[in-house]
Amino acid sequence: MKVYLKIWRQKSAGVKGRFMDYVLDDASPEMSFLEMLDALNKKLIEKGEEPVAFEHDCREGICGSCGLYINGEPHGPEKKTTTCQLHMRSFKDGQTLIVEPWRARPFPVIKDLIVDRSAFDKILFAGGFINVDAGQAPEANSIAVRKERAEEAFDAAVCIGCGACVAACKNASAMLFISAKVSQYALLPQGEVEAKRRVQRMVAEMDRLGFGNCTNTYACEAKCPKGIKVVNIARMNREFFKAKVGAQKESLTTGGLA
Amino acid sequence: MIQLDAKIPDGPLAEKWTRYRQSARLVNPANRKKLEIIVVGTGIAGSSAASTLGEMGYNVKVFCYQDTPRRAHSVAAQGGINAAKNYKNDGDSIYRLFYDMIKGGDYRSREANVYRAAEVSNATIDQLTAQGVPFAREYGGTLANRSFGGMQVSRTFYAQGQTGQQVLLGTFSGLCRQIANGTVKMYPRRDVLDVVIVDGKARGIITRNLITGEIERHSAHAVVLATGGYGTIYYLSTLAVNSNGSAAWAAYKRGALFANPSFVQIHPTCIPVLNDFQSKLTLMSESLRNDGRIWVPKTKGDKRHPNDIPEEERDYYLERRYPAFGNLVPRDVGSRAAKERCDAGYGVGATGLAVYLDFKDAIAKQGKNAIAGKYGNLFDLYQKMAGENPYEQPMRIYPAGHYTMGGLWVDYNLMTTIPGLFAIGESNFSDHGANRLGASSIMQCAGDGYFILPYTMANYLAGEIKTPRIPTSTTEFEEAEKAATDKIDRLMSLRGKQTVMSFHKRLGKIMWDHCGINRNEEGLTSAFQMVDDLEKEFWQEARIPGTSSELNQELEKARRVADFFDLARLLIRDALERKESCGAHFREESQTVTGEAKRDDEHFAYVAAWEYQGKDQPPKLHKEPLTFEYVELKERSYK
Numbered sequence: 001m002k003v004y005l006k007i008w009r010q011k012s013a014g015v016k017g018r019f020m021d022y023v024l025d026d027a028s029p030e031m032s033f034l035e036m037l038d039a040l041n042k043k044l045i046e047k048g049e050e051p052v053a054f055e056h057d058c059r060e061g062i063c064g065s066c067g068l069y070i071n072g073e074p075h076g077p078e079k080k081t082t083t084c085q086l087h088m089r090s091f092k093d094g095q096t097l098i099v100e101p102w103r104a105r106p107f108p109v110i111k112d113l114i115v116d117r118s119a120f121d122k123i124l125f126a127g128g129f130i131n132v133d134a135g136q137a138p139e140a141n142s143i144a145v146r147k148e149r150a151e152e153a154f155d156a157a158v159c160i161g162c163g164a165c166v167a168a169c170k171n172a173s174a175m176l177f178i179s180a181k182v183s184q185y186a187l188l189p190q191g192e193v194e195a196k197r198r199v200q201r202m203v204a205e206m207d208r209l210g211f212g213n214c215t216n217t218y219a220c221e222a223k224c225p226k227g228i229k230v231v232n233i234a235r236m237n238r239e240f241f242k243a244k245v246g247a248q249k250e251s252l253t254t255g256g257l258a
Numbered sequence: 259m260i261q262l263d264a265k266i267p268d269g270p271l272a273e274k275w276t277r278y279r280q281s282a283r284l285v286n287p288a289n290r291k292k293l294e295i296i297v298v299g300t301g302i303a304g305s306s307a308a309s310t311l312g313e314m315g316y317n318v319k320v321f322c323y324q325d326t327p328r329r330a331h332s333v334a335a336q337g338g339i340n341a342a343k344n345y346k347n348d349g350d351s352i353y354r355l356f357y358d359m360i361k362g363g364d365y366r367s368r369e370a371n372v373y374r375a376a377e378v379s380n381a382t383i384d385q386l387t388a389q390g391v392p393f394a395r396e397y398g399g400t401l402a403n404r405s406f407g408g409m410q411v412s413r414t415f416y417a418q419g420q421t422g423q424q425v426l427l428g429t430f431s432g433l434c435r436q437i438a439n440g441t442v443k444m445y446p447r448r449d450v451l452d453v454v455i456v457d458g459k460a461r462g463i464i465t466r467n468l469i470t471g472e473i474e475r476h477s478a479h480a481v482v483l484a485t486g487g488y489g490t491i492y493y494l495s496t497l498a499v500n501s502n503g504s505a506a507w508a509a510y511k512r513g514a515l516f517a518n519p520s521f522v523q524i525h526p527t528c529i530p531v532l533n534d535f536q537s538k539l540t541l542m543s544e545s546l547r548n549d550g551r552i553w554v555p556k557t558k559g560d561k562r563h564p565n566d567i568p569e570e571e572r573d574y575y576l577e578r579r580y581p582a583f584g585n586l587v588p589r590d591v592g593s594r595a596a597k598e599r600c601d602a603g604y605g606v607g608a609t610g611l612a613v614y615l616d617f618k619d620a621i622a623k624q625g626k627n628a629i630a631g632k633y634g635n636l637f638d639l640y641q642k643m644a645g646e647n648p649y650e651q652p653m654r655i656y657p658a659g660h661y662t663m664g665g666l667w668v669d670y671n672l673m674t675t676i677p678g679l680f681a682i683g684e685s686n687f688s689d690h691g692a693n694r695l696g697a698s699s700i701m702q703c704a705g706d707g708y709f710i711l712p713y714t715m716a717n718y719l720a721g722e723i724k725t726p727r728i729p730t731s732t733t734e735f736e737e738a739e740k741a742a743t744d745k746i747d748r749l750m751s752l753r754g755k756q757t758v759m760s761f762h763k764r765l766g767k768i769m770w771d772h773c774g775i776n777r778n779e780e781g782l783t784s785a786f787q788m789v790d791d792l793e794k795e796f797w798q799e800a801r802i803p804g805t806s807s808e809l810n811q812e813l814e815k816a817r818r819v820a821d822f823f824d825l826a827r828l829l830i831r832d833a834l835e836r837k838e839s840c841g842a843h844f845r846e847e848s849q850t851v852t853g854e855a856k857r858d859d860e861h862f863a864y865v866a867a868w869e870y871q872g873k874d875q876p877p878k879l880h881k882e883p884l885t886f887e888y889v890e891l892k893e894r895s896y897k
Binding site: 050 | 424
């Protein structure tokens, strides 16, 4: 099959980028989207041109490295699919494909289709963990966890940190990402202890990094390759509110000394 | 002259680790913050080690090539993590887990190391659970277990088919915590170019910043490699495409011995090669074999749709050959049996290099919902990749390169032959012998990082408390940096016309054809020459666009492939030298009349540890004899 490609090319961070046109005659429906880009790059290299830089690693939908904006949609047209799992059979012969990096201020472009997503890690450094040292853990079965709760926590924990939620959101909100982590821990007794502190810290860091707010368009859920639900955002808001009220009460009883 | 000493503590097997810990040297908390440790790699082994060393108060510097530690390839482990909890009351114990690993590894691993790996497995589950890893649970709220990969007890903890992801994110969360606490400093997007040795001890690394191309020097009192396996030597494998063997290879060239390099596990259930552009073979967890039945048509070249082939014309060859274990035979046995059928002309699909994995009977018996509950995400994954619905027709699967049991030689301290250089997780050789049992990889990684290395590291660093911060301005760092830069310059000066990927692909084919599932003397010998020729061609015909002072993915690939030529020769040499069949290493010259692997304990019950002798010299073989005090060596039969 033949595809017409318009690909964002940008030499490095801070310089101007632009779309470049390419034609690939010998794509095939069985190729994954990234294999199609491999084929394009092979041609470019053989011609002595610079290949298109894009991020990828596991190529089976679990590492979260890949993430391309394809025809206006993060990870392309399919549901619950990462770019590496997307196959050319999802497109038509002769179709034009516009390929861009994630577009969000907290994710600056590094080169071509690669963006800097370190802001996600910074949010996790602020509180995406349970304070337990190696060696401190009690016997694993000493704390029972309701099966449904464990499953709900798992459903939130499957986030791969690809950033599609931010790219899909018109406000570049990271709330689906953060709420997934907040929910995973808030749902489990092991994480509940620090739930208040965690949500406050993570939200504060999110604001500091310039991510936008949630205005309930559900675009993040629609484009999440792992099917993470916006119900997590509602839970995070609840957790945040609980923490805030709790903090106010605490400051009243301690005479304002937080 | 290197003398191999595994430094196994005295005493009965079950007491060795306890005795070690009781007599190991310690480092005072006040001294810990004066000591620096470099950890390379952020998979389950690297991140658990780094966070634990950080918790103890050491200064830790962590490096990974990805943009964030959370993407390390541990993330892709699917099936589960073993522990000897005996929650199912079905007869499991530390000894039995140890025994299964020794036997599964075909008696080519060290008793003391394997016993310890089993011993710390329970604490690992406690730790991960406390960190909020959402393992599967029973209705009563306790942790669920399943049987995995043919084991006769249910000891595998799991989180659907994404256990590796969940365990990695658990260890990563501990790393985040220590980064926030300031005990760990994270250096993402770095490739390790060399290990720096000062006065015989590992004292640092040379890295390349993958964004700016800058070459950097980092020093420490000790260096830990947690860099995973080298399965991408086959080009097509279940590994992440950027996984590589270069850091381990750099250590080898600096004097660390490389053990059993040819022990590579070929996983029997992967989505087969479907087209020529394929860049990756996706694993389908072997947990699928608990309910799926593997078959090929009884007639050669039968091109009918699988659903049109009647029951009596199907050959369930595993059930036929191995009635006791059936579809649950260990990975090496399953892989060879699939290859045997396909080579004999019974393979299916366009290439004939695939067999069916069929859930028809399981769905009929248990219902579609029950099967979806167990394997839903795997079925979805298959459908996305292969474009076929496994609820309605059998999956097509074929073996693919998966896990490298071989790796850097380490002693009981997990230290290589270079003092101060440690290797943990898949990057070392120590726990899985000639074949790894399912669900024991992430078990070993987390055990090494959380509960073993922190003790053995203290034991080493106790002798370093008077050593001041290591300067990076010395000639050793200068020399290592220059060698790394020279190599990059040499690669950048190539003016050929072929892509690096095309060379990697050709190397992978040589290795798969001649040093893959089956090996023989003639094939191995010819492969050696082919690798030489291909390497020569690479150094003339490859092309790397761009410059070295910017993000340059082609340069990254080229460095890795250049190392793979060397590593490939070592694999071949090791496979040639080991004339027996054992575990994943199947020498056609050494098989029984029924085509099963024939081990030769009299001549080959040893670890083959190779010492680098320079670019143009053959490496030197050191043999570490394997003695079995607690386990009787038996033929591994699954019939």
